[in-house]
Each structure stands twice: as C-alpha cells, then as structure tokens.
Amino acid sequence: MKTDWRFEESEQRRHYVIEPWLDGRRVGRAHGWFEPGESFVLEKIEIDSRQRSRGYGSTVIEQLRQKAREKACRELVINNVRSSNHRAIALYEAMGAKAVPLSASLCAFVITPP
Template structure:
C-alpha cells in the first residue's frame, strides 16, 4: 500500500501487488474527495511507477476500472495507459514501463 499524506492527514492511498520481473497490478486507488483533481493521484501513481521499476516490472496495470469512472481514466491515460476490455463494464489500463 502507498499512502499520500497532506498536512498530517491521509489524502489518499493505493492498493495492489507486485509480480517482480513482470508487472505491478493496482487494484484500487482512493483519493479523498477534498483532495481530488489537485495532483495527489499523480503523486501516488508516480511513486507506484518508480517502485514497479525498482522491482523489475515491465508494466503497470490499473485493474477493473469502470467505464464511467472518467476521472480515473483521464489520470491513467495521462500516464500512457491503454485500455484492455475485461468483462462487462470493466477495463484494465496497462502502462508499459521503460
């Protein structure tokens, strides 16, 4: 888990797991409502991307994103993520890591 702290208060967190040498799968990212659209999600994802690289992962996967979650999709695509349909209303978004 990665946590984002703002003035000694939890501003957000991300949960996932590493498959060393393969991928980092992000199952959930949560940014408190009052901190959304202020760059905190970007900070959390930058840290996750750096950790994934350190573990030798070749891709970062945002798992199970709802099609109507436009804020998350905008954030993920800003990192170069491409959608991979999974089932029904969900997609995974995959970012290759150089």
C-alpha cells in the same frame, strides 16, 4: 506530500499499501501486489473527495511507476476501472496507459514500460 509504504510477502506475490499524507492527514490510499520482473498491479486507489483534482492521484501513480521500475516489473497494471469513471480514465490515458477490456463495465489500464 509524504507517503508511507507497507509491504508483505506471501508466496510469489508481494502485497503493498501506499498512503499519501498532507499536513499530518492521510489524503488517500492505494493497494495492490507485484511479482518482481513481471507485473506491478494497482488494485484500488482512493483519494479523499475533498482532495481530488489536486494532483495527488497522479503523484501516487508516478510513485507506483517508480517502484515498479525498481522491482524490474515490465508493466504497471491499473486493475478494475469502471468504464463510467471518465476522470480516472482521462488521467490514466494522459499517463500513457492503454485500456484492456475486462467486461462490459470494467477495464484495466496498462503502462508498458512502467
């Protein structure tokens, strides 16, 4: 799997987009922001419905963890996860993430250190 990264800077935050590609086709997209030395935040991850449960989401998150370490971030935060998204929650917990409630239906997952 090949991945493309794009970065933009705006004031203190740096925004990123990562797109995983397989056989010349984009199979997903993830985006968020980070502050070097602080948090690396994943706002949204999408994997093509035909490509789910094949390890692409895990691979993208592992690449985000690596990028967070490169940027000296102290944590990787997976933001705005619906409490009904049991498959995603199982994945995040298997990767060592801890849930932080945001509302009755949303939570964040934090991996420390990334």
